[in-house]
Amino acid sequence: MPDPIPIIGGGPAGAAAALAIARGGGRPVIYEKSRFPRQKLCGEFFTPEALPVLEELGVADGFLSLRPARVTHAELNFARRHRRFPLPEAGCGLSRYAFDDFLLRAAVERGAKLRPERLVKPSGPAVWAVGRSIISTRGRRAFGFKAHFSGPANDAVEIYFFDGGYCGLCPIEGGKTNVCGLACENLLFDVDRLLCGVPRLAARLAPLERLTLWHIAGPLRFGMPASAPGLLAAGDAACFVDPFTGSGLLGAVQTGAWAGAEVLDAAQGLHWSRCCARQRRRCAGFYRRQLATTVLIRRALDLGFAESIAGLLPGSLLFRLTRPG
DSSP, X not given: OOOEEEEEOOSHHHHHHHHHHHHXXXXXXXEOOSOSSOOOOSOOEEOTTHHHHHHHTTOHHHHHHTOOEEEEEEEEEOSSXXXXXXXXXXEEEOOHHHHHHHHHHHHHHTTOEEEOSOOOSOSSOEEEOOOOOOOOOOSSOEEEEEEEEESOOOSEEEEEEETTEEEEXXXXXXXXEEEEEEEEGGGTTOHHHHHHTSHHXXXXXXXXXXXXXXXXXXXXXXXXXXXXXXXXXXXGGTOBOOGGGOOHHHHHHHHHHHHHHHHHHHHTTOOHHHHHHHHHHHHHHHHHHHHHXXXXXXXXXXXXXXXXXXXXXXXXXXXXXXSOO
């Protein structure tokens, strides 16, 4: 019988790794200190590419049974300009409250062991699938915010840009809308007041009613963190991309599935350092275009060019530039 394979973190990346390991005949053990279900800061948008990954993991039917909202369009909102365009394929909106619990339960049902504790220093090879990196320098640090609303839902993932940040809206299950964004820390003393100060966004939120408290997390750092010795990174631990690309959940399940495959290769005799290096190269290729695009977009926002550029480029190109490689 193969040795147990520790996975640190039971979110989408860790659960995806466990599913991949279990499907390959391994014995995943998930270490997760949080109780599920729980809310998690996230845009809660699943790009069209996410469903094939879930199919590969054997959980696509279960995902669809949760009745995620269908997302067919994208909308970009600036101070003076509004753009709406169709997505090449429909995406989905589903809360992390529902999705994380579903995926973790699916992993356990397929043979993963769940340990409700924190594993800080694994004694051997392990998958590292916890949280996002933070920075400690004060000033214009970026924090994320999120709440769920009831009221008229849209069929689009909507992004509203403002000085110092942006806010995204995505329909989710049950006719609700997820409102999630990112802003500099000095703007987040009163999230409701901040959003009311953005005219287009204030008009959009006016008929909605907030159902949850604001959840705020951070500070955030974008990019690929340094590799942890002896650990195979997945999800935000592998790379944290600016959330306005809407591909965080795709990245979590995809890199988690890859991590599970690498661990299985190691169990069959491939040297562990080679597995970790291959995972890092694969993640670097997956995120390279997104990281380059988001740097350019943020620069354009800072210089005041983004609104003009967004009005000139075709919607299909804007969407493609923010997709993983």
